[in-house]
Amino acid sequence: MLKQIASVTTMNLRSVPQRLGSSSVIVVGIAGVVAVLLSLFALTRSLSGAVLATGSPDRVIVLRAGATGEFSSTLLVDAVATIKDAPGIARTDDGKPAATADFVAAVNLLRKEDGARAGLAVRGVDPSVMAVRPEIKIVSGRSFTPGLRELIVGRSALGEFQNVAIGDEVLLRDGRWTVVGVFESGADANESGFMTDSATLLSAYQRTAVNSVTVRLTSPDAYETLKTALTTNPTLSVSVERETDFYRRQSQEANQIFGLVGIAVGVFMGLGAIFAALNTMYSAVSARAREIATLRAIGFGATGVIASVLVEALILALIGAVVGAAISWLLFNGNTVNLGDSTGSIVFKMQVTPALLLLGVLLACSVGLIGGLLPALRAARLPVATALRAV
Amino acid sequence: MKYLPLIWAGLWRKRVRTVLTLLCVVVAFALFGLLHGFTAAIDGIVEQMSDTRLRTMSRVNITQPLPLAHRARMQTVPGVDEVSYYNFFAGYYQDRSNSVQVGAIDVASFNVVYPDIQMEPKYVDAMLHTRNGALVGEDLAAEQGWKIGDRIPLGSAVWTRKDGAEAWDFEIVGSYRSPSGKVPTSELWINYDYFDEARAAANGTVTLYFLKIHDSSRSAEIAEQVDALFANSTSETQTQSEKDWLRAQIAQIGDIGFFVNAIIAAVMFALLFVTGNTMVQSVRERIPELAVLKTYGFGNTAVMGLVLAESVVLCSVAAALGIGIAAVLTPPIFREIGAGGLNLPLPVVIMGFALAVAFAVASAALPALRAQRLSIVDALAGR
Numbered sequence: 083m084l085k086q087i088a089s090v091t092t093m094n095l096r097s098v099p100q101r102l103g104s105s106s107v108i109v110v111g112i113a114g115v116v117a118v119l120l121s122l123f124a125l126t127r128s129l130s131g132a133v134l135a136t137g138s139p140d141r142v143i144v145l146r147a148g149a150t151g152e153f154s155s156t157l158l159v160d161a162v163a164t165i166k167d168a169p170g171i172a173r174t175d176d177g178k179p180a181a182t183a184d185f186v187a188a189v190n191l192l193r194k195e196d197g198a199r200a201g202l203a204v205r206g207v208d209p210s211v212m213a214v215r216p217e218i219k220i221v222s223g224r225s226f227t228p229g230l231r232e233l234i235v236g237r238s239a240l241g242e243f244q245n246v247a248i249g250d251e252v253l254l255r256d257g258r259w260t261v262v263g264v265f266e267s268g269a270d271a272n273e274s275g276f277m278t279d280s281a282t283l284l285s286a287y288q289r290t291a292v293n294s295v296t297v298r299l300t301s302p303d304a305y306e307t308l309k310t311a312l313t314t315n316p317t318l319s320v321s322v323e324r325e326t327d328f329y330r331r332q333s334q335e336a337n338q339i340f341g342l343v344g345i346a347v348g349v350f351m352g353l354g355a356i357f358a359a360l361n362t363m364y365s366a367v368s369a370r371a372r373e374i375a376t377l378r379a380i381g382f383g384a385t386g387v388i389a390s391v392l393v394e395a396l397i398l399a400l401i402g403a404v405v406g407a408a409i410s411w412l413l414f415n416g417n418t419v420n421l422g423d424s425t426g427s428i429v430f431k432m433q434v435t436p437a438l439l440l441l442g443v444l445l446a447c448s449v450g451l452i453g454g455l456l457p458a459l460r461a462a463r464l465p466v467a468t469a470l471r472a473v
Numbered sequence: 474m475k476y477l478p479l480i481w482a483g484l485w486r487k488r489v490r491t492v493l494t495l496l497c498v499v500v501a502f503a504l505f506g507l508l509h510g511f512t513a514a515i516d517g518i519v520e521q522m523s524d525t526r527l528r529t530m531s532r533v534n535i536t537q538p539l540p541l542a543h544r545a546r547m548q549t550v551p552g553v554d555e556v557s558y559y560n561f562f563a564g565y566y567q568d569r570s571n572s573v574q575v576g577a578i579d580v581a582s583f584n585v586v587y588p589d590i591q592m593e594p595k596y597v598d599a600m601l602h603t604r605n606g607a608l609v610g611e612d613l614a615a616e617q618g619w620k621i622g623d624r625i626p627l628g629s630a631v632w633t634r635k636d637g638a639e640a641w642d643f644e645i646v647g648s649y650r651s652p653s654g655k656v657p658t659s660e661l662w663i664n665y666d667y668f669d670e671a672r673a674a675a676n677g678t679v680t681l682y683f684l685k686i687h688d689s690s691r692s693a694e695i696a697e698q699v700d701a702l703f704a705n706s707t708s709e710t711q712t713q714s715e716k717d718w719l720r721a722q723i724a725q726i727g728d729i730g731f732f733v734n735a736i737i738a739a740v741m742f743a744l745l746f747v748t749g750n751t752m753v754q755s756v757r758e759r760i761p762e763l764a765v766l767k768t769y770g771f772g773n774t775a776v777m778g779l780v781l782a783e784s785v786v787l788c789s790v791a792a793a794l795g796i797g798i799a800a801v802l803t804p805p806i807f808r809e810i811g812a813g814g815l816n817l818p819l820p821v822v823i824m825g826f827a828l829a830v831a832f833a834v835a836s837a838a839l840p841a842l843r844a845q846r847l848s849i850v851d852a853l854a855g856r
Contacts (some may be wrong), residue, residue: 110743110746111747114743154631188533190532196724255537351500357500358493364493424536
C-alpha cells in the first residue's frame with residue numbers, strides 16, 4: 083500500500099515540470115495570499131508588541147473610576163497623595179513610595195519621512211519615575227531638571243520626527259522647551275514620545291490634576307491588597323488595573339481597524355487562492371487522466387492516486403508559502419512604522435517572526451489541501467475505460 | 474452578436490475551469506472594489522471639503538484649548554466674514570462604549586459659517602431660547618432612535634460639571650440636515666454658553682474656530698495673518714483651510730495608500746496569472762477546433778477576435794459580480810468605521826471595468842496570437 087502511494091506520487095511529481103504553466107498558478111496564488119496576510123499580521127502583531135511591552139505585571143495604573151484611557155481620566159492632588167500612601171506599593175531606596183503621577187499632554191511635530199504634522203505624547207512624570215519604570219535608560223545627554231523647561235526624547239521618536247535631537251527646542255503651551263537627553267525603554271509605547279517633570283509641565287499648562295498614577299507593587303501578588311484598599315476608600319473614586327491588562331486593552335483598541343482589514347482581506351484572498359488551487363489541480367488531474375487510468379487498469383488502488391494528487395498540491399502550496407513569506411520578510415521585516423493621531427504617535431519596528439512564518443506555512447497547507455481534495459477524489463473516481471479512450 | 478453562442482460554447486467547454494477562473498476574478502475585483510473604493514472615498518471627502526472655510530486650532534496640539542477672546546481679534550482680519558467656534562464634549566449615552574459625538578457651538582454664527590447645513594429657522598430659534606437645547610444630526614437621530622422633544626442624559630468622558638452632577642441633560646429641540654452630503658450629520662450640537670457655564674474647568678476656551686472667508690484664493694494669506702495675531706503668545710494658533718486640514722489628518726494616520734496599493738498589486742498580479750493560464754490551456758486544447766473554424770472560412774483576425782472575446786466576456790462578467798459584491802459590502806463597512814452615508818464611488822466602478830478589459834486582453838494576448846497564426850494543415854495534422 084505505502085509502496086504504491088510512494089511510487090505513484092514520485093511518478094506524478096516527475097511529470098510536474100511538463101505542467102509548469104498551470105502548476106505555477108497555485109504557487110503564485112498562494113504566494114500572494116501568504117505575502118499579504120503575513121505582512122498584515124506582522125503589522126498588527128508588532129503594534130501590539132510595542133504597546134504590550136509598556137506594561138509590567140508588577141505595576142498598577144490608577145485612573146478615575148470609569149475612565150477608559152489616560153486622556154479621559156483626571157485625578158486631583160489629594161487623590162494622588164492618598165493613592166501613593168496605599169499598602170502594597172514598593173519603596174524607593176530613600177523610603178518614598180515607588181509611584182509616579184503622570185500628566186500627559188500632546189504636541190504636534192513634523193515627521194521626517196513625509197513632513198506630515200503628527201501628535202506626540204509629552205508625559206510629565208514624578209522624579210521617582212526610575213523606581214517605577216526601571217526600563218527607562220538615558221542613552222545620551224542627561225535627564226531633565228525639575229523646574230526647568232527641559233524634555234527628554236524617546237529613541238523611537240527621535241528616529242522619526244524632525245527637530246527633536248538634543249539641543250533642539252520644542253514649542254509647548256507656554257513656550258520653547260529644550261531637549262536635553264535621549265532615553266530608551268525597550269521600544270515600548272513610551273519611547274515614541276517625550277518625558278519631563280510632571281510638576282513643571284502641570285504649571286506650564288496651568289493644570290492642577292494629573293491623568294493617572296502608576297505604582298510598582300512590592301510583588302505581583304500585592305495587587306489585590308492595593309486594589310481593595312483603593313476601591314474601598316470612600317474618599318476616592320478610582321479604577322485600579324494591572325498595567326499588563328491596561329495595555330492589553332489599549333492594544334486591542336489600536337488594532338481594531340487593522341484587524342478588521344486583515345480579516346476581510348484574508349477571507350477574500352484565501353477564497354481566491356482556493357479557487358486557483360482547485361483550478362490547477364483539476365487541470366493536473368485532467369492532464370494525467372490517461373496515466374491515472376492506466377495505473378488503475380494495471381491494479382493500482384484509489385488511495386495511491388488520491389495521495390499523489392494531494393502531495394502534489396501540498397508541495398506546490400509549500401513552494402508558494404516559501405515565496406510569499408520571503409517576499410513579506412524582504413519587504414517588511416525591520417521596517418519602522420509610524421502610526422498616529424493628534425493625541426500621540428506610536429513608532430515600532432515590523433517583525434516577521436518565525437511564529438508568523440509558521441502560520442503562513444499552515445495557511446498555505448490548508449489552502450493546498452482544500453484545493454487538492456476535490457480534484458483528488460475526481461481522479462480516484464475516473465472511469466477507467468472512458469479515460470483510456472480519451473484523447 | 475451572432476458570435477455570442479460561439480463564445481459561450483468556447484467558455485462552457487470546460488465548465489469547472491471556467492467557473493473556477495470566474496470565481497478567482499470575482500474575488501479579485503471584490504477586493505479591488507473594497508480597497509480602492511475605500512481610498513477613493515477618502516480622497517472624495519477631501520476634494521469636497523471647503524476651501525472658503527478655515528480652521529484655527531492650537532499650534533501646540535488640538536487637545537490644547539484656545540481662549541474665546543481670540544474671536545474678536547480674528548474678526549478684524551480683512552477678508553474674514555464670520556468667526557464661529559466649537560468645543561469637543563466627548564459624550565456617551567447610557568454606556569461608555571456608546572460614544573456620541575457632541576459639539577458645543579454658537580448656533581447663530583455656526584449657521585453663517587456652514588451654509589451647507591440646513592436647519593429650519595424655528596429650530597434655530599428654539600435652540601437660541603432653550604439653554605440646554607440640542608440639535609441632532611439626521612444620521613445620529615436615526616442611529617440612536619432620537620426624535621425632537623426627547624430629553625437625553627449624556628455623560629462626558631472629559632468634562633465634569635461645576636455642580637457635581639454626573640449627567641448632562643439635554644433636550645432635543647431640532648434637527649439638521651446636509652442636503653449636499655458634504656457635512657456628516659452624525660453629531661449632536663449643544664449651546665456653547667450653557668456648556669461653558671456648567672463645566673468645572675477650562676472655562677472661556679474653545680477647541681477650534683471656524684472662519685468663513687469669501688475669496689478662496691486668499692485662504693493661505695488670511696490664515697497667515699490670523700496666526701500672526703497670536704504669534705509668541707501663550708496660545709499660538711495654526712490656521713488651515715478645511716481641505717488642507719483633512720488632508721493632514723489623513724496623512725497622520727500613516728501611509729494607508731501604500732498598503733492598499735501593494736495589496737491590490739499583489740492580487741492583480743496573481744489574477745493575471747490565473748486567467749492567463751486558463752486562456753493558454755483553453756487555446757492549446759482547442760487547436761484542432763480552431764483550425765476547423767478557419768477551414769470553414771473564418772479569417773485569422775476573426776479567430777483571434779473569438780479568443781479575445783472569450784477572455785473579455787469572462788473577465789467582465791466576473792468584474793461585474795465582484796464590484797457588485799464590493800458595492801453591497803461598502804456602505805455597512807463605512808458605517809462600521811464611522812463614515813456613514815458613503816457608497817462605492819462611481820469612478821471606482823468605471824476603473825474596475827476598464828481594468829477588467831485590460832486584464833482580459835493582456836491575459837489572452839499570447840494565446841490569441843497563437844490562434845491567429847495557426848496554420849490549418851499543421852493544426853489538423855496535430856503538429
